[in-house]
Amino acid sequence: MSAPAAGPPPLLNIANVLTGVRLLLVPVFLVLLMHDAGTDTGWRFAATAVFALAAVTDRLDGELARSRGLVTAFGTIADPIADKALIGSALIGLSLLGHLDWWITVVIMGREVGVTLLRFAVLRHGIIPASRGGKAKTLVQTVAIGLFVLPLEALPVVAAPAEWLRWAVLYVALALTVVTGLDYVLRAVRLRSAATAALPDGS
Numbered sequence: 001m002s003a004p005a006a007g008p009p010p011l012l013n014i015a016n017v018l019t020g021v022r023l024l025l026v027p028v029f030l031v032l033l034m035h036d037a038g039t040d041t042g043w044r045f046a047a048t049a050v051f052a053l054a055a056v057t058d059r060l061d062g063e064l065a066r067s068r069g070l071v072t073a074f075g076t077i078a079d080p081i082a083d084k085a086l087i088g089s090a091l092i093g094l095s096l097l098g099h100l101d102w103w104i105t106v107v108i109m110g111r112e113v114g115v116t117l118l119r120f121a122v123l124r125h126g127i128i129p130a131s132r133g134g135k136a137k138t139l140v141q142t143v144a145i146g147l148f149v150l151p152l153e154a155l156p157v158v159a160a161p162a163e164w165l166r167w168a169v170l171y172v173a174l175a176l177t178v179v180t181g182l183d184y185v186l187r188a189v190r191l192r193s194a195a196t197a198a199l200p201d202g203s
Contacts, residue, residue: 009072016072018061022082025054030089033149038097044151051149054086055142083138084112090145099148107174108141111181122188125195133183137176144170 032047061079091105119128147166155162 009069013072015061016078018057019078019082022054022057022061022086023078025050025057026082026085026089029054029086030093033090033093034097038093038099041151041154044149045154048146048150051086051090051146055146058083058086058138058142080116084109084116087112087141087145090149094145094148104170104174108177111177115181115184118184118188122191126191128184128187128191131180131183131187133176133180137173137180140169140173140176144173 029047029050032043032050035043038044058079088109091100091108094100095102095105122128144166147162147169150162152158152162152166
């Protein structure tokens with residue numbers, strides 16, 4: 001007798017809980033970052049710690065969902081929303097505080113929103129999976145933003161080299177953001193073209 005087929009994973013599982021925690025950490029992070037116009041060193045260190053914790057949950061929830069068979073519809077939708085909420089809130093907060101030019105925030109957020117809409121637009125033709133370049137982009141973006149959230153002025157010994165480092169990492173993140181964004185556009189076009197060609201009348 002064959003074993004009964006396993007049912008779908010429960011909605012309340014460790015991966016989804018971590019995604020939910022990351023969503024809840026976003027407003028906490030913003031409050032800490034924006035306190036006293038971002039001039040309070042202690043609150044900035046706290047904001048850095050919360051941002052790092054949220055970034056860790058981003059890595060963990062995906063790995064747990066895949067390794068333990070806990071992928072759910074909720075997680076598939078909520079995970080990228082949580083990612084973009086964290087990155088977006090950090091970018092907007094840093095721009096409001098004058099630490100980042102607004103064009104940087106617009107480029108990165110424009111790419112993220114654009115790729116998300118693009119994925120939905122071609123969803124009936126197939127799924128565009130995350131690429132290695134996209135994963136590298138997310139990692140470098142997270143490191144760059146974390147370096148900008150960190151109050152370097154409170155660390156005079158490393159302030160100068162760290163200032164150079166965070167701008168270098170940011171420009172690498174911007175390059176990856178643009179290149180991977182264009183790659184997603186090309187993959188979407190190929191996916192749609194292949195799906196159209198497979199139709200009986202080619203339309």
